Amino acid sequence: MARALTAVGVALALLIGGLGLAVFLSRDEDNIQVDNLLSERFTRDVALARGGEVDLARVAPFKWSSVLIVARGTPRSEISKRLGYEWTGTLGFEVGEKMILLDDKGKVARFFDYRGEGTFAGIDRPFQELTRDEAVFRVRDLVITPVR
Numbered sequence: 001m002a003r004a005l006t007a008v009g010v011a012l013a014l015l016i017g018g019l020g021l022a023v024f025l026s027r028d029e030d031n032i033q034v035d036n037l038l039s040e041r042f043t044r045d046v047a048l049a050r051g052g053e054v055d056l057a058r059v060a061p062f063k064w065s066s067v068l069i070v071a072r073g074t075p076r077s078e079i080s081k082r083l084g085y086e087w088t089g090t091l092g093f094e095v096g097e098k099m100i101l102l103d104d105k106g107k108v109a110r111f112f113d114y115r116g117e118g119t120f121a122g123i124d125r126p127f128q129e130l131t132r133d134e135a136v137f138r139v140r141d142l143v144i145t146p147v148r
Contacts, residue, residue, distance in 0.1 A: 032089045032135050038110060038112040042114060043114055043115045051141060056132075066129055068100040069099055070099075079098075080143060084106070089108070097113065117142055134148045
């Protein structure tokens, strides 16, 4: 009986060790993951605005200096070129515009995507950069435009 339990224990330890090794070897530390909570908050606030405004600084109350709005379907290489370094942001699926929040040095603080049925208007394509103070959007009939 003791031999069987020892064999099961050793097998279990090897299995857990193998799983840990597989995770370690397949990880990619350079990727930036989408902030799903921020995506959901912004999408909800746009849906509830009903002719009002959405202030991105209130939706994203942490430190950031500007937002880069990226049109849906913009290739990764174009985003990298615009940022001046390789864009490694990952989304499970792309629904709408990406909103890349940049710090005061131009590095990505966080990014999220708009997941609603609205459309952005009054912005340059494929990129529009707004300062934190300018990142206030008017929503009318699901058309999202910067207030500026």
